[in-house]
Amino acid sequence: MLYLVIPVFNRWAFTRECLLSLRRQTVQGFRVVVVDDGSTDGTGAKLREEFPDVIIVEGDGNLFWTAGVNAGIRRAMELGATRVMTLNNDVIAAPDFVAQMLIWAERLPDAVLGALELDVATSTPIYGGETLDWRTNTRRDLLETLPTEKRHGLHPVTYLPGRGLLIPRRVLDTIGLFDEKRLPHYLADYDYTSVARRHGFPVYCNYDAHLSTYPDESGQEITRRHRSLKGYYQHLFGIRGGGNLRNFTHFSLKNCPKPYLPYFLLNGYARRLVGYFLH
Template sequence: MAVISIIIPVRNRKEYTRHILDQIYTQISQTNLDNISVIVIDDGSTDGTPEIICAQFPEVKLIQGDGSLWWTGAICLGMEYALEKLSSDYFVWVNDDISISEEFLMNLNDICDSPVNCNRIIGGIVRDRTYPDWIVFSGMVNKKLIRSLDFFAKEETKEVDTLNGNIAIIPRSVVDKIGLPDSDKFQHYGGDFEFVLRAKNAGFSVVLSRKIQAITDYQMTDFIRYMPPWMQWKIQPNLSKRKEIIIGFTNLKSHYNIWHQVNINSYGAKYIPSWKYFIFYFRQIIKVLSSDFWSQNKIDQEINNYFKQQNVPSAIAKAIMSQINSK
């Protein structure tokens, strides 16, 4: 059987960490899949996460950071460990805030044991618990996120351009050829997209499979924080919240921070001059502020089109529009 390493980056979310590890080890014990190892990279948690791991899950290979790794740096450390210490054939990225399907590890093992998958990256899908037909994390085709199960109407596995890192299966052949994710340019956001794009450009296939599934409790607030900044600006009711949106452009925890956006837009460039970041920043600030002068029809049309693209459940869409119109 293939040697598989599940790599989970965590920080200060002990209940999430406990939950995902409990699921994984329950399935391992039920299926006798002793070819699967779990590597957890704890990036400086102060809430007792590493202590819980050591006490309740002694089988975990625990790597501890100092709080400066972020997502991509943690993933790289885990992959290095899996490569050098465990001689892994497959590296499996898993985020801690999901609940894996009952057949997750069996399907994972079948995928990794199939010779057809030794040269392709396979992504899984994460669905919302309340609205299970809504895919909240998956992949992208033609710069559009895959949000509906209709994508798999004819095939269980389909080719895509890139993947979210919430669930991704990477064969060793990919790492041997292109190395690890770029933790310098993409410290927190974008490390998954960039790595998968680089693999595809190197000739590897990238597919999304509905056989690898999980669910998560995706709240309306989660959806809002991934909306474009100007849309968030229209939703937020007060100055303090709007200030947070502006700060987000220079906050690594924000998906729209300028380094992530400029680096992914300039993907493949060997050098990106600093002025590009400044120009991008000021253009985004102007767009956010100018949205206060747009007609309500334009705002409604833009946001409703966005909802349609994202396959947003009607209850969530109505609640957000009600919040905007009540301002």
């Protein structure tokens, strides 16, 4: 049984559109767990009224992404989940999204799978996974190298975001949950999929499964649109900061091969210190 885990904090309009897209799936037979982390916009009441089949896990407003996802996964596992998918609330799933994920999950039952992401406004592909060269801290964006005719099926990647991440039960039983202690918000998904890959579980981006996203609504983009010294501090040190130096250090120490670690850290610090003003 597949359980979809969606952490939310306010932004009911996004959550509603996401859940409506799941209602339109060509394949049903899955359950949805929404982790409502102390929303103040009436999300909980609206969920119960409009989506009574959704399982609600309530937080106190201090879970952030990682602990919220973990709370939902725990509930799903208690209910007998054989697969779990983490999903952000600001995505819209194509009608065959779940079907296409399950097709490949049946073929490769130990694989961790992500999805091809499209811009909700233009339907243009904007994220299709990447590979990382740890030696030089350089990333190869698959969308920049894959010809259009090859944008289908599975493509191996170094890690995946949690916006539409399918995790087999065996992976959860083997490596546990996301690292909420050291990575409370950003990089927890990249860390988790990196750890899974090191444990022998293949990690792929599934180009047959499509999610539409709002690239301008991400926390990092909003912060960069309103540059300030306070924003710069939050970028580097805040829990929701996309350039959080502490999170990057933990991610690097856990995942970067030791011979490449000094350069990887120095290069990553430099990028975060100046990147806020360059993008």
